[in-house]
Amino acid sequence: MIQPFELGTDDIAATVTQLPKGFTGAGVNCGVRKYRPDLGLIVSDFDCAASGVFTKNKIKGASLLDAMSKLPGQKIRAIVTNSGQANTATGEGGVQDNKRMVDEVAQLVDVSPGQVLSASTGVIGVPLEIEKICRAMPELKSRLTTSANQFATAILTTDLVPKMVSTEIVLSEGTVRLTGICKGSGMIHPNMATMLGYFLTDAKMEPGLVDQLLKESTNDSFNMISVDGETSTNDSVFFLANGASEVELKDPKDIEVFREKLMQMSKFLAQSIARDGEGATRLIQFKLNGVVDNDESRRLARSLSISPLIKTAINGCDPNWGRIVARLGMEGIEANAILEVQVQGMTVWSRGEGIQFDDAELSRQMRSDSVTIDIQLNLGADSITAWSCDYSVKYIEINADYRT
Amino acid sequence: MIQPFELGTDDIAATVTQLPKGFTGAGVNCGVRKYRPDLGLIVSDFDCAASGVFTKNKIKGASLLDAMSKLPGQKIRAIVTNSGQANTATGEGGVQDNKRMVDEVAQLVDVSPGQVLSASTGVIGVPLEIEKICRAMPELKSRLTTSANQFATAILTTDLVPKMVSTEIVLSEGTVRLTGICKGSGMIHPNMATMLGYFLTDAKMEPGLVDQLLKESTNDSFNMISVDGETSTNDSVFFLANGASEVELKDPKDIEVFREKLMQMSKFLAQSIARDGEGATRLIQFKLNGVVDNDESRRLARSLSISPLIKTAINGCDPNWGRIVARLGMEGIEANAILEVQVQGMTVWSRGEGIQFDDAELSRQMRSDSVTIDIQLNLGADSITAWSCDYSVKYIEINADYRT
Numbered sequence: 001m002i003q004p005f006e007l008g009t010d011d012i013a014a015t016v017t018q019l020p021k022g023f024t025g026a027g028v029n030c031g032v033r034k035y036r037p038d039l040g041l042i043v044s045d046f047d048c049a050a051s052g053v054f055t056k057n058k059i060k061g062a063s064l065l066d067a068m069s070k071l072p073g074q075k076i077r078a079i080v081t082n083s084g085q086a087n088t089a090t091g092e093g094g095v096q097d098n099k100r101m102v103d104e105v106a107q108l109v110d111v112s113p114g115q116v117l118s119a120s121t122g123v124i125g126v127p128l129e130i131e132k133i134c135r136a137m138p139e140l141k142s143r144l145t146t147s148a149n150q151f152a153t154a155i156l157t158t159d160l161v162p163k164m165v166s167t168e169i170v171l172s173e174g175t176v177r178l179t180g181i182c183k184g185s186g187m188i189h190p191n192m193a194t195m196l197g198y199f200l201t202d203a204k205m206e207p208g209l210v211d212q213l214l215k216e217s218t219n220d221s222f223n224m225i226s227v228d229g230e231t232s233t234n235d236s237v238f239f240l241a242n243g244a245s246e247v248e249l250k251d252p253k254d255i256e257v258f259r260e261k262l263m264q265m266s267k268f269l270a271q272s273i274a275r276d277g278e279g280a281t282r283l284i285q286f287k288l289n290g291v292v293d294n295d296e297s298r299r300l301a302r303s304l305s306i307s308p309l310i311k312t313a314i315n316g317c318d319p320n321w322g323r324i325v326a327r328l329g330m331e332g333i334e335a336n337a338i339l340e341v342q343v344q345g346m347t348v349w350s351r352g353e354g355i356q357f358d359d360a361e362l363s364r365q366m367r368s369d370s371v372t373i374d375i376q377l378n379l380g381a382d383s384i385t386a387w388s389c390d391y392s393v394k395y396i397e398i399n400a401d402y403r404t
Numbered sequence: 405m406i407q408p409f410e411l412g413t414d415d416i417a418a419t420v421t422q423l424p425k426g427f428t429g430a431g432v433n434c435g436v437r438k439y440r441p442d443l444g445l446i447v448s449d450f451d452c453a454a455s456g457v458f459t460k461n462k463i464k465g466a467s468l469l470d471a472m473s474k475l476p477g478q479k480i481r482a483i484v485t486n487s488g489q490a491n492t493a494t495g496e497g498g499v500q501d502n503k504r505m506v507d508e509v510a511q512l513v514d515v516s517p518g519q520v521l522s523a524s525t526g527v528i529g530v531p532l533e534i535e536k537i538c539r540a541m542p543e544l545k546s547r548l549t550t551s552a553n554q555f556a557t558a559i560l561t562t563d564l565v566p567k568m569v570s571t572e573i574v575l576s577e578g579t580v581r582l583t584g585i586c587k588g589s590g591m592i593h594p595n596m597a598t599m600l601g602y603f604l605t606d607a608k609m610e611p612g613l614v615d616q617l618l619k620e621s622t623n624d625s626f627n628m629i630s631v632d633g634e635t636s637t638n639d640s641v642f643f644l645a646n647g648a649s650e651v652e653l654k655d656p657k658d659i660e661v662f663r664e665k666l667m668q669m670s671k672f673l674a675q676s677i678a679r680d681g682e683g684a685t686r687l688i689q690f691k692l693n694g695v696v697d698n699d700e701s702r703r704l705a706r707s708l709s710i711s712p713l714i715k716t717a718i719n720g721c722d723p724n725w726g727r728i729v730a731r732l733g734m735e736g737i738e739a740n741a742i743l744e745v746q747v748q749g750m751t752v753w754s755r756g757e758g759i760q761f762d763d764a765e766l767s768r769q770m771r772s773d774s775v776t777i778d779i780q781l782n783l784g785a786d787s788i789t790a791w792s793c794d795y796s797v798k799y800i801e802i803n804a805d806y807r808t
Binding site: 057 | 460462463464493494636722725726729734738795797804
C-alpha cells in the first residue's frame with residue numbers, strides 16, 4: 001500500500017523517510033475504516049518545544065480545541081491522529097471522546113495528558129468510534145519505528161498518495177534532521193475535510209523560535225493552496241523540536257539555513273496537496289509579480305486560485321486569458337495595472353490588452369501535469385505564489401456522490 | 405426558436421410578453437453567431453427617465469463605459485445589445501466600435517447618440533464585428549414590434565431559455581405596464597459572461613425615483629444570485645420609464661405598489677438566471693433568518709451560494725449539513741449561533757449540533773427542481789435570501805471545453 005513518494009526536488013531525497021532522532025511513528029487499522037490504516041501515532045523520547053497553526057473556521061473539531069489549549073506552552077511528547085471521523089459538531093460527547101483518546105496515548109507512552117496532542121480528520125457530525133481506537137492502542141505502540149511511512153499513510157482520507165519528506169540540515173555546530181508529513185486533498189465525501197501537517201526536528205530550539213518559523217513557513221505555503229476554496233473545521237499544522245541531536249539552532253546564519261529548508265519543504269508539501277486535489281489532473285501555479293508582499297496580495301493570488309472558470313479552462317487546456325483578467329478585475333485590479341500575463345511562459349496579454357499568440361501550440365504545452373501562470377502587475381516589487389489544481393468532471397462526481 | 409417562457413407565478417401571466425406603451429423591440433441574426441439572433445434593439449417613442457446598475461469589476465466592456473457616462477442624466481430613447489462578443493479588453497478600437505454601433509442606432513431611429521445605450525455580451529478580447537452589426541441595422545429597424553420576445557432571444561449567449569415577464573400595475577390614477585427582460589447563465593465558453601437586465605415601464609417617473617427603485621430591487625435580486633461566483637466585465641441592469649401611459653408614479657402608496665411589483669419581478673428574473681445556470685439541474689434557495697439586513701449578511705448568504713461542496717452535494721441530493729455548517733464557520737459564525745438548519749423543510753441541525761433525521765427520505769425530497777435551505781441564526785431579526793444552482797458534471801464539461 002505504501003508507495004515511495006515521488007518528490008521531484010533535487011536536494012530532498014525520495015528514499016529518506018526516516019524520522020529525526022528521538023522520534024518514532026506508527027500506523028494501524030483500528031476498524032473505523034474498512035481496510036486502510038486509520039490511526040497514527042508519533043512519539044518523541046524527549047520533551048519537544050512545540051507550536052501549532054490552526055484553522056480560522058469558527059467551528060472547530062474537539063481535537064483542535066484541545067491542541068489549541070496546549071500550544072504554545074506545553075512540552076509535547078506525542079501526537080495521535082485518527083482518520084475517517086473528524087469528531088466535529090459532536091457536542092460534549094465529542095470532547096470527552098477526544099480526552100479519552102489523549103489519555104489513552106498518555107498512559108501508553110507514559111507521559112502526562114498535557115503532553116499529548118491529537119488531530120482528527122473525516123466525516124463531520126458522527127461520534128468518534130472511541131472504543132475501536134482504544135482497543136488498537138497496544139498494537140499501535142508495538143509498531144512504532146523510526147520511519148515516517150506508516151504514520152503518513154494512516155492519516156490519509158481521500159488522498160491518493162502519502163506525503164512526506166525528510167532532509168538533513170548541516171548547521172555550524174552539527175547536523176540536524178527535519179521531517180515533514182502532511183495530508184489533504186479537498187473537503188470531501190462526506191466532508192473528509194482537513195489539511196494536516198507535521199514538522200518534526202531533532203534540533204534544539206527555543207519555543208519562541210519554533211512558533212515563529214512555523215508561522216512564517218505556513219503563511220507562504222499551506223495558506224497559499226486551494227483545492228476548492230473551502231476551509232475545513234480541523235486544519236492543523238504542528239511543529240515539534242525535541243533537541244535529540246544536541247545541536248542548538250541559535251546562530252542567526254544557522255536559523256537562516258534552517259528557515260530556508262523549512263520553507264522549501266513546506267512549499268513542496270503544500271504543492272503535493274494541491275496536486276493530489278480531488279479529481280485533479282494538473283497542478284496550477286499562480287505567480288503574481290510586481291505586488292506588495294502583504295495579506296491583500298495573498299488574497300488576490302488566492303482569489304485566482306479558487307476561480308472555477310480558470311480551473312475548468314486549465315482542465316480543458318484552454319489558454320483563456322479573458323477569465324484570468326476578468327478575475328483580476330473582479331478583485332479591483334485595473335486593466336492598465338496588468339502589465340503582462342504569461343501561460344506556460346508564453347505571453348498572452350501585454351500592457352493592458354490581449355496579444356496574438358499561437359493558441360494551438362500553447363494549448364499543447366498546457367497538456368502537462370503542471371501549468372504556470374505568471375502575472376506582472378505594477379503595484380509593488382515583491383512576488384506572491386499560490387497553488388491550486390484544475391476542476392475536472394471527477395471533482396463533481398466525487399463530491400456529488402451520495403454518502404450512504 | 406422562441407418558446408413561451410414558463411413563469412410559475414400567479415399574477416404575472418406567462419403569455420403576456422408585450423412591451424409597455426411607447427416601446428418596441430426587435431432582434432436579428434447579424435452574422436456574428438452562426439444561426440441564433442445576436443443583435444437586439446429596444447426603442448422608446450418618448451424620452452425616458454433612465455438609470456443603470458453596472459458590474460463592480462474594474463475591467464469593463466466598452467459598452468459599459470459608454471452607458472456609465474450617460475446614466476443617470478441623459479434622456480434615453482434606445483438600447484442596442486449584441487451577443488457573442490463582449491467588446492472588452494479590446495483597447496481604443498473597441499471604444500470606437502461601440503461608438504459606431506451607438507451612432508448607427510441614433511441615426512436609425514433619429515435621436516442623438518447621447519440618447520442611445522449599448523450592451524455587449526460574449527467573448528472577451530476579440531474585436532467587435534462592427535461591419536456585420538452595421539449592415540443589419542435596417543433589418544433590425546424593420547422588425548420592431550410591441551413584443552419583447554425577439555429582443556429577449558437576441559441577447560442570449562448560453563442561456564437555454566429567454567427570460568422575460570410583463571405585468572400591469574393598477575395605480576390610483578390609472579394603469580401602467582412594467583416589462584422585465586434578462587439574460588445570464590454563468591461566465592462561459594469562452595467567457596460568454598454577463599448578466600444583462602432591462603426594466604421598461606410606461607409610467608411617468610422622476611429620474612431620481614427610477615434610480616432609487618432600480619438600486620433597491622437589484623440589491624435583493626440580481627445581486628443575490630450566483631452561478632459560479634464570478635463577476636463579469638459587462639454586467640448591466642437598465643431601468644427606463646417613458647411616461648407613455650401618462651400616469652405619474654408619485655403618490656407614496658402608488659410607489660409602494662410599484663416597488664413591490666418591481667421587486668417581485670426582479671427576484672423572479674434573478675431566480676430564472678440561477679435556474680438556467682450552466683449545467684444546472686436544480687435551483688438552490690438559501691434563506692438566512694435571524695440576521696441583520698446589511699451587507700455583511702448578504703455576503704454570508706452569497707458565500708453559502710458559491711460553495712462548491714454545497715453545490716455538488718445538492719447535485720447528488722445529499723443532505724450533507726456538515727458542509728453547510730462548515731461554510732458558516734468559515735465565514736466566522738460560531739456553532740451556537742446556528743439555531744437551526746432545515747433542508748426542504750426538514751430539520752437536520754438544531755441548537756448547535758446535528759440531529760437525527762430520515763436521510764433517505766430527505767434525499768428523495770431533494771430530487772426536485774428546487775432545493776430550499778433555511779438557516780436560523782441568532783444574530784438579528786431580518787431575513788436575507790440568495791439563489792444559486794447545483795454544480796453538475798456538465799458545468800465542468802461546458803467550461804473545460806476548448807474554445808476553438
